[in-house]
Each structure stands twice: as C-alpha cells, then as structure tokens.
C-alpha cells in the first residue's frame with residue numbers, strides 16, 4: 001500500500017472535520033475544535049508547518065559512502081528512527097467513530113513497536129483511556145510513553161501506578177493541556193502546575209519524566225530544575241493558544257540554553273510532516289520528534305498497515321536526506337547542514 005492510498009482510504013472514514021489533506025498543514029481544519037484543528041484562527045498550527053519549510057538543507061556528497069544509521073537511544077531503549085507517534089486523546093470526538101481511544105491505542109502502540117518506534121498515548125476525561133493505554137504498552141513489552149494530563153495529585157498518582165505496572169520506560173505530562181477548553185472546570189480539575197508542584201510530581205513518578213508543552217527558555221529551565229529527564233517543545237499543535245510562535249522558531253534558543261546546563265532530552269513536535277522536517281529538527285539540536293495528526297490519518301486509512309506504511313515513508317525520506325547531506329548517523333547531523 002502506498003501512503004497516497006492510505007490517505008485516500010482514510011478520507012471517507014474520518015468525520016466531517018479532518019479532510020485527510022495530501023499535506024497536513026493546518027489550513028483545511030483551521031479552527032475546528034472539536035476536530036483536529038487549532039484554537040482561535042488556527043494560525044499557530046499553520047505556522048508550525050510553514051516554519052519548517054523555510055529551513056533549507058545543505059547538500060554534501062563528498063563524504064565516505066556507507067550505511068545510514070537512523071537509530072536513537074532514548075530512556076534506555078533503542079529505536080530504529082528518531083520520530084514517534086504523538087499522543088491523541090478523544091479520537092471519536094475529533095475524528096469520527098471508526099476508533100475509540102481504547103482501540104486506537106491498542107493498534108497504534110503495537111504497530112509502532114512492531115515497526116521500530118514507539119507511540120506516546122493520550123489522556124482525557126474517560127478514565128478507561130489510561131487503563132487501556134497502559135495495557136497496550138504492557139503487551140508491547142513496555143514500548144510506549146503515556147502522557148498524563150495535569151490533573152490533581154491524587155489522580156496523577158493513580159495514573160502513575162498504571163504506567164509503572166505497564167513497564168513503560170518513561171512517562172510524560174502535557175502541562176499545556178491547561179489551555180484545553182474541555183478540561184477547564186472539571187472535577188477533578190486539570191490545570192496549570194507551579195514549578196514546586198511539578199517537582200513533587202516528578203519526584204513521586206519514579207520514572208524518567210518528560211514535560212510536554214515547553215515553548216520558552218524559562219519553561220525549559222523550570223522543567224530542568226524540577227528534575228525532568230526530557231521536554232517536548234510543543235504548543236499542542238496550536239490547540240491551546242493561538243498566536244504562538246512556531247516550535248521551529250523557539251527550538252534553537254531552547255536547545256542553546258538547555259545544552260549549556262544539562263543533558264536533558266529535547267523532543268519537538270508541531271507540523272513535522274516529512275523525513276526532511278525530522279532532519280531539520282535534528283539539525284537544530286532536537287534529539288527526536290513527535291508526529292501526531294498524520295499518524296491518525298494513517299490508522300484511519302489502513303490500521304496497522306497504514307502505520308507501517310507511514311513509518312517506512314518518513315524513515316526512508318530521513319535516510320535519503322541524511323545521505324545527501326553527508327550524515328551517516330544521527331550524531332553526524334549538525335547545524336551546519338541547514339540554513340536558517
């Protein structure tokens with residue numbers, strides 16, 4: 001199956017909001033929430049995609065020929081590629097009835113693990129979602145990272161117990177979820193956390209902890225000082241705040257500040273749609289990336305086969321760019337390979 005066939009197969013299965021566009025650039029879905037769009041005018045999601053395209057890559061073919069190694073070691077596990085499926089919650093609400101959060105995670109987690117990468121799983125108001133995600137990760141030998149919302153401490157502790165029992169190598173929290181309209185005014189509440197609260201959550205987690213939703217140097221420093229093992233530079237795909245800079249715009253300054261002080265892992269997401277975009281992010285100093293919405297299209301199009309097709313597509317594009325820019329391993333990729 002080609003990726004184009006996967007996208008075409010997805011179109012009739014998706015709800016009315018997602019148009020399964022040939023390039024998922026945030027334009028057709030713009031401000032649709034519910035749906036896969038973004039908050040306000042939807043400007044942040046469009047900008048996320050656009051800013052990667054403005055970065056050009058430098059060709060260098062005067063390099064010793066040899067195999068291309070795309071493997072990445074992260075939190076004690078080695079993956080075939082440095083890109084991962086991003087977390088998605090409430091798939092039925094945003095994309096249509098083909099999947100529930102339970103069946104989505106079951107297929108996504110196992111298909112990613114079988115194809116050399118891993119999936120981050122989403123969280124939402126349905127408590128069964130984390131239970132099912134943890135079960136799926138356990139079945140896949142612990143390959144997968146659950147992302148828990150910033151609930152109150154009791155609920156976080158409850159969900160952390162599930163994550164640990166699943167054997168996951170790390171856990172994450174989308175601290176920016178406090179901007180999601182449907183999470184406001186809930187019981188128990190989910191919302192902003194102070195640096196002190198985050199420190200306590202990380203201490204009690206007992207696993208490498210990734211803070212998702214960092215868009216400033218100050219935010220990265222707070223995560224670092226709270227004991228995070230990693231961050232995801234992310235604006236939640238524009239779903240929590242319109243008028244944000246794109247993640248590509250803030251990544252270099254965050255990398256510079258973090259690298260001066262620690263070896264905390266830096267992941268990034270938002271509008272990454274090709275192996276070329278993955279390369280651009282790595283050349284800017286990210287350790288790895290998350291891709292979210294296109295994985296939804298892939299699974300709605302052809303289930304596990306769609307995910308496999310998508311992983312192979314992005315993986316082979318990345319290998320091709322690495323070869324053309326003179327990188328034989330991820331460690332070779334550097335800022336001289338791009339023009340900002």
Ligand SMILES: Cc1cc2nc3c(=O)[nH]c(=O)nc-3n(C[C@H](O)[C@H](O)[C@H](O)COP(=O)(O)O)c2cc1C
Nearest residue numbers: 086087088089094122123174236237270271292293
């Ligand atoms: C429908 C939908 C649901 C999402 N649910 C979650 C979630 O539960 N947890 C989370 O951390 N991020 C969630 N996200 C944000 C994504 O993980 C990701 O940060 C964002 O979409 C940017 O990546 P992309 O441009 O590749 O889609 C969701 C995004 C969408 C579109």
